[in-house]
Amino acid sequence: MIKVPTLAQLTAEGKTPEILFWVGCAGSFDERAKKITKAFVKLLHNTGVSYAVLGAEESCTGDPAKRSGNEFIFQMQAVTNIEVLNGYGIKKIVTACPHCFNTLKNEYPELGGSYEVVHHTQLLKELLDDGKLTIESGTYKGKKITFHDPCYLGRANNVYEAPRELIKKLDAELVEMKNCKAKGLCCGAGGAQMFKEPENGSKDINIERTEQALEVKPDIVAAGCPFCNTMLTDGIKSKEKESEVPVMDIAELIANAKDL
Amino acid sequence: MDILPNMLFVIILLISINIFTRNILKIKNNINLGRSIDRSDNKSARWKNMARIALGQSKMVSRPIAGILHVVVYIGFLIINIELLEIVVDGIFGTHRVFAPFLGSAYNVLIATFEIFAFLVLSAVLVFWARRNIIRLNRFRKSEMKGWPKLDADLILYFEIVLMSLFLTMNGADFYIQTNFPTATDYHQAGSFPISQFMTSIFDGMALNSVILVERSAWWMHIIGIFIFLNYLYYSKHLHILLAFPNTYFANLNAKGGFANNPTVTAEVKLMMDPDADPYSVSEATSDEPEKFGASDVMDLNRVQLLNAYTCTECGRCTSECPANQTGKLLSPRKIMMDTRDRLTEVGNNIQENKGVFVPDGKQLYNDYITAEELWACTSCNACVQACPIDIDPLSIIMSMRQYLVMEESAAPADLNNMMGNIENNGAPWPFNQQDRLNWAEDP
Numbered sequence: 001m002i003k004v005p006t007l008a009q010l011t012a013e014g015k016t017p018e019i020l021f022w023v024g025c026a027g028s029f030d031e032r033a034k035k036i037t038k039a040f041v042k043l044l045h046n047t048g049v050s051y052a053v054l055g056a057e058e059s060c061t062g063d064p065a066k067r068s069g070n071e072f073i074f075q076m077q078a079v080t081n082i083e084v085l086n087g088y089g090i091k092k093i094v095t096a097c098p099h100c101f102n103t104l105k106n107e108y109p110e111l112g113g114s115y116e117v118v119h120h121t122q123l124l125k126e127l128l129d130d131g132k133l134t135i136e137s138g139t140y141k142g143k144k145i146t147f148h149d150p151c152y153l154g155r156a157n158n159v160y161e162a163p164r165e166l167i168k169k170l171d172a173e174l175v176e177m178k179n180c181k182a183k184g185l186c187c188g189a190g191g192a193q194m195f196k197e198p199e200n201g202s203k204d205i206n207i208e209r210t211e212q213a214l215e216v217k218p219d220i221v222a223a224g225c226p227f228c229n230t231m232l233t234d235g236i237k238s239k240e241k242e243s244e245v246p247v248m249d250i251a252e253l254i255a256n257a258k259d260l
Numbered sequence: 261m262d263i264l265p266n267m268l269f270v271i272i273l274l275i276s277i278n279i280f281t282r283n284i285l286k287i288k289n290n291i292n293l294g295r296s297i298d299r300s301d302n303k304s305a306r307w308k309n310m311a312r313i314a315l316g317q318s319k320m321v322s323r324p325i326a327g328i329l330h331v332v333v334y335i336g337f338l339i340i341n342i343e344l345l346e347i348v349v350d351g352i353f354g355t356h357r358v359f360a361p362f363l364g365s366a367y368n369v370l371i372a373t374f375e376i377f378a379f380l381v382l383s384a385v386l387v388f389w390a391r392r393n394i395i396r397l398n399r400f401r402k403s404e405m406k407g408w409p410k411l412d413a414d415l416i417l418y419f420e421i422v423l424m425s426l427f428l429t430m431n432g433a434d435f436y437i438q439t440n441f442p443t444a445t446d447y448h449q450a451g452s453f454p455i456s457q458f459m460t461s462i463f464d465g466m467a468l469n470s471v472i473l474v475e476r477s478a479w480w481m482h483i484i485g486i487f488i489f490l491n492y493l494y495y496s497k498h499l500h501i502l503l504a505f506p507n508t509y510f511a512n513l514n515a516k517g518g519f520a521n522n523p524t525v526t527a528e529v530k531l532m533m534d535p536d537a538d539p540y541s542v543s544e545a546t547s548d549e550p551e552k553f554g555a556s557d558v559m560d561l562n563r564v565q566l567l568n569a570y571t572c573t574e575c576g577r578c579t580s581e582c583p584a585n586q587t588g589k590l591l592s593p594r595k596i597m598m599d600t601r602d603r604l605t606e607v608g609n610n611i612q613e614n615k616g617v618f619v620p621d622g623k624q625l626y627n628d629y630i631t632a633e634e635l636w637a638c639t640s641c642n643a644c645v646q647a648c649p650i651d652i653d654p655l656s657i658i659m660s661m662r663q664y665l666v667m668e669e670s671a672a673p674a675d676l677n678n679m680m681g682n683i684e685n686n687g688a689p690w691p692f693n694q695q696d697r698l699n700w701a702e703d704p
Contacts, residue, residue, distance in 0.1 A: 028697040030690075038700065056694055059694060069665055070663075071553070072667060073684055075526060076532075076684075079529060102517035106514065106515050151517075151640075182646055183643075188639060189639070190639040191638050191641070192676055192679065195676055196675040199590065199591075200588075
């Protein structure tokens with residue numbers, strides 16, 4: 001078990017971490033997403049990044065409330081979080097959730113919270129480029145991996161390459177779905193759909209996306225968002241392929257490859 | 261010299277300019293019914309965006325077939341407008357091919373270019389027609405495209421077919437007169453006619469007067485047709501040929517994922533968070549009617565959203581990329597834009613009929629045009645925004661209307677109310693205690 005430093009502890013010790021790991025609600029509470037959180041934390045330790053989490057001082061960014069139309073709850077959450085973040089003098093934030101990433105990066109500055117915000121795949125790519133992260137193991141050598149672009153990472157913020165370059169570093173064969181990058185198809189969870197039943201239609205969106213993923217016959221479906229992960233995992237279960245095609249976060253793939 | 265045709269031409273020209281100007285002003289006034297929004301920043305980036313996307317058609321070609329055909333029609337439209345200038349000058353002064361003496365052999369090149377583009381436009385438009393009426397592409401057959409929108413789309417294509425045919429007929433007849441009737445001094449040797457030269461056989465054996473009649477009729481019908489088309493724009497979906505330019509200029513240049521923070525809410529939240537604020541004194545200082553949260557009608561939307569609505573040409577790329585629409589949900593981003601425009605026109609007409617005041621008509625954009633089911637189907641994935649070739653943002657209207665539903669009507673689906681209650685109470689969308697946020701680190 002890894003000891004995860006909190007900002008409160010480090011501050012009490014007079015230390016200032018370089019980067020705040022914003023875990024997010026899914027990363028904190030969702031059983032599946034917690035595994036992603038742990039994989040990423042292992043990588044942070046492995047690469048010697050100076051980081052901390054907020055722990056009990058973290059709260060929802062307000063994203064699902066904002067996408068539902070409740071600006072009140074969103075802005076209340078935002079100003080409360082900003083008070084905490086500014087109180088600690090946070091400069092840089094990393095998160096494994098594209099929704100937190102987008103909200104912190106694009107919607108907080110106007111409300112008084114300006115930070116350098118990166119997605120965990122961007123940080124991992126950075127560490128790789130700096131030589132701090134090495135991926136040499138052949139766990140995924142030759143495996144066909146397809147990457148599902150999270151809307152809030154891809155279209156919303158034009159981050160397409162960092163996750164792909166990491167997959168290529170695994171010596172895996174990156175295969176693209178019919179809809180990818182700027183034309184990527186949503187998993188169906190965005191805009192607070194995660195928390196409600198879908199409206200009436202002929203099909204669920206995650207099934208449509210799962211079919212696109214399975215079309216390219218991947219060994220693994222890679223994701224970069226805890227919500228996409230849930231939606232695609234459910235989709236693959238409904239196709240009874242869960243034993244053949246796992247849905248894994250990029251952080252998990254790398255942590256596995258490094259045998260962490 | 262008989263100046264009757266010239267006078268007639270000038271009168272028609274003035275009338276058409278007059279009607280056109282009035283309609284453009286109407287559009288401007290209607291757009292100004294929206295809330296103001298500051299897009300005066302970043303001027304150079306805005307010009308670049310306009311140059312790249314509207315002038316340069318950069319987003320059109322993401323779908324190569326429609327994209328390239330559209331580029332052909334677009335360049336044809338721009339180039340043939342130069343010829344329009346000559347036609348107008350000829351019309352006013354009773355001259356014939358007035359530019360020819362000034363341009364010399366360059367004139368031949370120019371006319372030849374116009375002809376080639378007229379032919380290319382004609383071909384492209386026929387393919388467009390086939391895509392709508394023979395191949396019947398899915399995105400042109402969606403439910404919002406029944407009735408007038410379908411007819412409107414076809415009429416525009418017919419207009420273009422007729423205009424290009426008249427243009428080529430006029431040139432063909434002119435060329436025939438130039439080559440076969442050297443005595444017809446009005447028709448001096450001018451121009452090169454790579455396309456319409458193949459039409460001349462239809463004039464074989466015709467008397468000079470008959471060919472002149474064909475040439476003149478085609479000339480008049482062509483220019484009058486253009487004036488009619490110009491004024492048809494206001495009533496059709498075709499305004500994009502003009503509005504694509506301001507629309508791309510005023511587009512959101514920031515990351516698509518950053519949704520605007522509602523300023524009315526920001527003010528309220530500041531007040532709540534400020535321990536020194538006296539809520540009673542402030543409410544008196546502000547305007548008598550508190551501003552509505554979100555949008556239930558077009559006046560609650562901002563001016564860029566309304567400009568978006570007039571700019572939409574109903575191509576349906578947004579709808580065909582929409583995950584909700586693809587999976588059979590009611591939502592169609594194109595319909596959001598069409599509904600907004602239709603409601604705005606209705607409100608604008610209401611104001612005009614009632615001498616400058618809006619008389620409530622018992623209708624609004626929400627529910628009478630756009631239903632809650634449509635709004636709740638959106639995943640906010642930005643596929644529609646990405647797909648729009650001219651930077652229209654249907655998502656921002658959906659979000660403005662969700663804000664109205666939630667903050668004014670408390671009409672969110674029950675599941676979302678639970679989720680929002682959780683965020684308010686324990687800082688997560690699920691009912692977990694905030695104190696337990698680090699428990700994952702203790703798990704084995």
